[in-house]
Amino acid sequence: MICHGLLRTLRLHAQTSTCKRAGFACQAVQRDSRYAALQRLDVDVFTAILGSQNVVQDTETLQSSNRDWMGKYVGQSQVILRPSSTQELSKVMAHCNDRKLAVVPQAGNTGLAGGSVPIFDEVILQTAQMNRIHSFDEVSGALQCQAGCILGELNEHLAAAGYVMPLDLGPKDKCQIGGNVSTNAGGLKLIRYGSLHGSVLGLEVVLANGTIIDTMTPLRKDNTGYDVKQLFIGAEGTLGIISGVSILCPPKPAAVNLMFLAVQDWSAALQTFVRAKRKLAEVLSAFEFLDSSALDLTLHQLPHIVNPLPDHQAPFYLLVETSGSNGDHDQSKLKDFLKEAKHDKLIQGGTVASDSAHIGEIWQLRENISVALNKAGKTYKYDMSLPVAEMYGLVEDVRQRLQKYPVRVVGYGHLGDSNVHLNVSTEEWDDDVLHDLEPYVYDWVADRKGSISAEHGLGQMKSQYIGYTKQPDTVDMMRDLKQLLDPNGILNPYKVLPEHVSFPSAVNDRLMASRSKSASY
Amino acid sequence: MICHGLLRTLRLHAQTSTCKRAGFACQAVQRDSRYAALQRLDVDVFTAILGSQNVVQDTETLQSSNRDWMGKYVGQSQVILRPSSTQELSKVMAHCNDRKLAVVPQAGNTGLAGGSVPIFDEVILQTAQMNRIHSFDEVSGALQCQAGCILGELNEHLAAAGYVMPLDLGPKDKCQIGGNVSTNAGGLKLIRYGSLHGSVLGLEVVLANGTIIDTMTPLRKDNTGYDVKQLFIGAEGTLGIISGVSILCPPKPAAVNLMFLAVQDWSAALQTFVRAKRKLAEVLSAFEFLDSSALDLTLHQLPHIVNPLPDHQAPFYLLVETSGSNGDHDQSKLKDFLKEAKHDKLIQGGTVASDSAHIGEIWQLRENISVALNKAGKTYKYDMSLPVAEMYGLVEDVRQRLQKYPVRVVGYGHLGDSNVHLNVSTEEWDDDVLHDLEPYVYDWVADRKGSISAEHGLGQMKSQYIGYTKQPDTVDMMRDLKQLLDPNGILNPYKVLPEHVSFPSAVNDRLMASRSKSASY
Structure with a gap:
């Protein structure tokens, strides 16, 4: 197994038109001639399935749906489809597959790696109208809904029953659960509720040819064969389009506290984390960090954002949240934790928010760093998973490396999950900066066996660097899975799995040595 | 995609010798003539790879490794292989694949569905010697080890660093993490630490042809392409043999309390569960139940087991455990919970254990029900996931249905996870009893959209009933995945995916209707 047929096939079908990607180390991706161009007949078929109001071709809407929210990636699609049901989606896909029309699924379009916008003329398939909640079980906490439900709205729905969604992110008022x-x-x-691989109970997925894979269940356990739904979690719409989600939701905590702490160096930040794991333990629900550069930029760009510690200057700030069922117990744990951290001189200063307005104000700061960066100009964004001790070293190293440029290097992220967001903010895209960044930062991560995409995905931005995290045999297995589930390659093409995979030099050397020993494996 | 080629292929290769399965609705599985028979030459190759001491053929060892621990499933293997490293395992598999020798991976051999013993003459591949711990990170809690490490021994290793494994089960002193x-x-x-799909960080897997898929990482987040390791979690060794595991371990709780409570009916048990979720919330670490039949049988069969409530007779008993970082807080939550539950007359009586000896004593009772059943005679074992309100209805219904037989119907399980273990204890296997049980119990579960195997897997016992939980298209997708990763079908054959799939009548009717509409899909 692990054939290289697909790799070769992909290489044969390159055309000459190239994609429009602003400021990127774009490996001259070309439109694949395997894919048909949209014809009047296709629009007629879509209209018959969806009704004319759900087949959108007006210039303004096309322009907005062809762009990601950062304005970094711009596609050339000529049609947007808006199914309301799984059956409609299935019929649309069956037609696209028969006609070899490439498709890009688009949920909230809030991604950071260009995964949800077309590159060429892919059909845009929006899931926004698939927004019905099927059921919620107040005993088990299992929610079943269509994929287009907005995360924040699901949270509101659950609040009445005393539950919350098991994930929370900045664009919650726009992003969809399917996305x-x-x-x-x-x-x-994530530090509290774990990854979606654990909390998703079942999915309904429409494959490239329209087949519906239905594993929707409100039950927590099922060991009857392979857990196929897992393949679609994180596949960025390249293996199938998620149409329904069943997910386990935790009870809404009765008490929440949020600390905003200033620490003097990275070592103190790490020690504070270890202390929080011990002292806050089961009530710890977030452990985030930002550096002073992130704080300054956000306060400067977004004047409505409040500085939680106006009288403290420190290189690092931590957001440490507790969520629990008993406010008194949580407060007592929190005081214990703070007392120890102060005694050991880990923290320079801080504030504790216990009412929701104050808590919301502090989270606003953290959640708007990305928005502030977007306002400040152009941003080279990286999302790395690294051993926590070395994590900030990447930011420092890049800051040093780019000293000669008028750029601002910003670091923040999920310290508790070993995940750093490295952002390089410039006025305009600059090929020299880019050249000094890539593949340097990917090599840096590969050397430490980290991940070049901890949570943002590969999209179109990072697909060519997949080999910096994944081993060659694993990439080959992915290609085989793609070929199995989407033999025409119509689903979100040019993303996740690139035409050519680059590996870091150490892997390349190993690969050449092993492949010269045996022609196939 | 979703071809039916494999299905047809499998059907072509049936031979005449049938398997030995005691007391089972065995669909006359026959040895598949695709597989080669072991020859002297193969033994020589294995000996060259592993050394003669790791190629075992003595009668006594073969006899014991050919049987599962319950003595229910007996195979006819002629050789046991014991690799110590991934490289050795890879070489062995490459040879088996070239020669089309079927292989059954065997870890602790503590399974309940006959998944880890051969049916015919499959090579037994034991992982017990692959028992090295690679690393443990005391900051993140990531453990990396070989697959053959014993669960209980890993727990002991972690205890020194203040951590525990994220799973716990009865045979922990024998079962291996790879299994x-x-x-x-x-x-x-599971109610506390979630499923292995969430806590496993990475795997090393040897495919049928010897290819090593290495996704081992101590890091929590990685969104670079498809999460291929997920496919091997729960695949019962039919897609690859797990050789290494990276897993996230939670801190060892500072305080543990275990309540043993008597409740008067199922409704009270459910209400107690809802109350526990609210009042114990983040410190709730187990919510188990047993019925009086399970209690009586265990106390009768195993005189060393202590009755925690000798003065109470009740139809149901609950084990409710808390684990937390602060003993005083947990005790306070526990008292609050008990006060409310007593006030609302949910519980008839109970005892609270807070020292480890007393806690261990009560867990002994729960963990030994299965051992007691094995001692009592033969057991028809079922492991169902059902909506929690209807869960015990299955036990009552079966008890009623089997009234005419001299059998004992026992119910226990993981109430908090919607998982009931239905056990029918008989003196000897009885085809009439079996006939009244199957497919009746599977239909019962299918009607309520439950799972016919919540956690035990399908193994050889339940593979033919996969269609009672999984949809036809999902089963087809599984077959395609099997064909992709193990085209010669040598890995743990005759299990998980059966030659013929039965579907409940409602699914069959839908299937026939849709397939008559289109020849392929």
Whole structure:
């Protein structure tokens, strides 16, 4: 097994038109001639399935749906489809597959790696109208809904029953649960509620040819054969389009506290984390960090954002949240934790928010760093998973490396999950900066066996660097899975699995040595 | 995609010799003539790879390794292989694949569905010698080890660093982590630490042809492409053999309390559960139940087991455990919970254990029900996931249905996870009893959209009933995955995916209607 047929096939079908990607180390991706161009007949078929109001071709809407929210990636699609049901979606896909029309699924379009916008003329398939909640079980906490439900709205729905969604992220008022699952979104509460691979109970997925794979269940346990739904979690819509989600939701905590702490160096930040794991333990629900550069930029760009510690200057700030069922117990744990941290001189200063307005104000700061960066100009964004001790070293190293440029290097992220967001903010895209960044940062991560995409996915931005995290045999297995489930390659093409995979030099050397020993494996 | 080629292929290769399965609705499985028979030459190759001491053919060892621990399933293997490293395992598999020798991976051989013993003459591949711990990170809690490490021994290793394994089950002193992952073991703490799909960080897997898929990482987040390791979690060794595991371990709780409560009916048990979720919330670490039949049988068969409530007779008993970082807080939550439950007359009586000896004594009772059943005679064992309100209805219904037989019907399980273990204890296997049980119990579960195997897996016992939980298209997708990863079908054959799939009548009718509409899909 693990054939290389698909790899070769993909290479044969390159055309000459190239994609429009602003400021990127774009490996001259070309439109694949395997795919048909949209014809009047296709629009007629879509209209018959969806009704004319759900087949959108007006210039303004096309323009907005062809762009990601950062304005970084711009596609050339000529049609947007808006199914309301799984059956409609299935019929649309069957037609696209027969006609070899490429398709890009688009949920909230809040991604950071260009995964949800077309590159060429792919049909845009929006899930926004698939937004019905099927059921919620107040005993088990199992929610079943269509994929297009908005994360924040699901949270509101659950609040009445005393539950919350098991994930939380900045764009919660726009992102959809189907997109969250497709990108295996991590976010602010992963440290508490774990990954979607654990909390998703079942999925309904429409494959490229329209086949509906239905594993929807409100039950927590099922060991009857392979857990096929897992393949679609984080596949960024390249293996199938998620149409329904069943997910386990935790009870809404009765008490929440949020600390905003200033620490003097990375070592103190780490020690504070270890202390929080011990002292806050089961009530710890977030452990985030930002550096002073992230704080300054956000306060500067977004004047409505409040500085939680106006009288403290420190290189690092931590957001440490507790969520529990008993406010007194949580307060007592929190005081114990703070007392120890102060005694050991880990923290320079801090504030504790216990009412929801104050808590919301502090989270606003953390959640708007990305928005502030977007306002400040152009941003080279990286999302790395690294051993926690070395994590901030990447930011420092890049800051040093780019000293000669008028750029601002910003670091923040999910310290508790070993996940750093490295952002390089410039006025305009600059090929020299980019050249000094890539593949340097990917090599840096590969050397430490980290992940070049902890939570944002590969999309179109990072697909060519998949080999910096995944082993060659694993990439080959992915290609085989793609070929099995989408033999025409119509689902979200040019993303996740690139035409050519680059590996870091150490892997390349090993690969050449082993492949010269045996022609096939 | 979703071809039916494999299905047809499998049907062509049936031979005449049938398997030996005691007391089972065995669909006359026959040895598949695709597989080669072991020859002297093969033994020589294995000896060259592993050394003669790791190629075992003595009668006594063969006899014991050919049987499962219950003595229910007996195979006819002629050789046991014991690799110590992934490289050795890879070489062995490459040879088996070239020669089309069927292989059954065997870890602790503690399964309940006959998944880890051969049916015919499959080579037994034992992982017990692959028992090295690679690393443990005391900051993140990530453990990396070989697959053959014993669960209980890993727990002991972690205790020194203040951590525990994220799963716990009865045979912890024998079962291996690789077997746990291969069967997606649930166990006693799933309600707290979630499923292995969430806590396994990475795997090393040897495919049928010897290819090593290495996704081992101590890091929690990685969104670079498809999460291929998930396919092997719960695949029962039919897609690859797990050789290494990276797993996230939670801190060892500072305080543990265990309540043993008597409740008067199922409704009170459910209300107690809802109350526990609210009042114990983040410190709730187990919510188990047993019926009086399970209690009586266990106390009768195993005189060393202590009755925690000798003065109370009740139809149901609950084990409710808390684990937390602060003993005083947990005790306070527990008292609040008990006060409310007593006030609302949910519980008839109970005892609270807070020291480890007393806690251990009560867990002994719960963990030994299965051992007691084995001692009592033969057991028809079922492991169902059902909506929690209807869960015990299955036990009552079966008890009623089997009234005419001299059998004991026992119910226990993981109430908090919607998982009931239905056990029918007889002196000897009885085809009439079996006939009244199957497919009746599977139909019962299918009617309520439950799972016919919540945590035990399908193995050889339940593979023919996969269609009672999984949809036809999902089963087809599984077959395609099997064909992709193990085209010669040598890995743990005759299990998980059966030659012929039965579907409940409602699914069959739908299937026939849709297939008559289109020849392929």
